[in-house]
Amino acid sequence: MTGTTFRARVLRVVAGIPPGRVVTYGDVATAAGRPRAARAVGNIMGSCSDSRIPCHRVVASGGQLGGYGGNVSLKRALLRAEGVLVVGTRIRQFADVRWTARLARRQRTR
DNA sequence: GCATTGACTAGGG
């Protein structure tokens, strides 16, 4: 995996997010190997045109919705459709819908 | 190869 670019790793992580769950840009960056590249992740997301990449499950820190190419309303609708409780530009019960590889292992094993 | 941009984050007012 030495030749894997940061971009590819980010897309890989986002593609692994299960329905009804969300992750912050910082979490994706960390999972990709660059804890400080949250901004870069956002840039990559804007370029992700693949339908297999659920970019709408990537949100900002603190449960903020973040952005969605200028159509935040659509992102809000998609998240709510998956069971995520969204109010205004924020996510309620963010800790309950937040997803990370480490948490996934915990809930999968138990 | 340098400068600008942008779906970010944390900290201070």
Added chain:
DNA sequence: GCCCTAGCCAATG
């Protein structure tokens, strides 16, 4: 709770 500032990173011109 909201607005502004500084810091960080990859992509693009």
